[in-house]
Amino acid sequence: xxxxxxxxxxxxxxxxxxxxxxxxxxxxxxxxxxxxxxxxxxxxxxxxxxxxxxxxxxxxxxxxxxxxxxxxxxxxxxxxxxxxxxxxxxxxxxxxxxxxxxxxxxxxxxxxxxxxxxxxxxxxxxxxxxxxxxxxxxxxxxxxxxxxxxxxxxxxxxxxxxxxxx
Numbered sequence: 001x002x003x004x005x006x007x008x009x010x011x012x013x014x015x016x017x018x019x020x021x022x023x024x025x026x027x028x029x030x031x032x033x034x035x036x037x038x039x040x041x042x043x044x045x046x047x048x049x050x051x052x053x054x055x056x057x058x059x060x061x062x063x064x065x066x067x068x069x070x071x072x073x074x075x076x077x078x079x080x081x082x083x084x085x086x087x088x089x090x091x092x093x094x095x096x097x098x099x100x101x102x103x104x105x106x107x108x109x110x111x112x113x114x115x116x117x118x119x120x121x122x123x124x125x126x127x128x129x130x131x132x133x134x135x136x137x138x139x140x141x142x143x144x145x146x147x148x149x150x151x152x153x154x155x156x157x158x159x160x161x162x163x164x165x166x
Contacts (some may be wrong), residue, residue: 083109113139
C-alpha cells in the first residue's frame, strides 16, 4: 500500500512540476527568432558582395592573360592581393573588431610586398637583390608599424578602456 501511495505522489509531483515549468517559459516571439540568424536581406547583401569580390578577381586575372612574362606575374600578384584586401575589408565591415581592422592593414602590407617582389624579378643580378632587400625592409617596417598601431587596442567596449578605475 505504501509503495502504491508513493508512486501516486511521485507521479502527481512530476505532473505539477511540468505544468509549472510550462507556465514560466515564455513563448518565443518573432523578434527572438530573428536574433538567432541574420536577416535575409543581410545574408543576400553579404552573398552579393562576396560574389562581386570573386568576379572582380576573375576579371582582373583574365586581363593578366593578355600579358607575358614578368608583367603577367606582377599583374596576377596584384589581382590576388587586391582580392585578399577586399575579403579582409568585407570581414571588417560585417564583423567589426580590432582583429579584423588589423587583418585589413596586414593584407594591404602583404599585397604591396608581393607586388614589389614580382617587380624585382624583372631586374637582374645586384639590382634584383637590392630591390628584394628594399621590398623586404619596407614590408618588415609596415608589419612593425601595424604591431605598434594595434598594440594597445583590444576588443573591449570603449567604457572599459576609458581609464576609469573602481
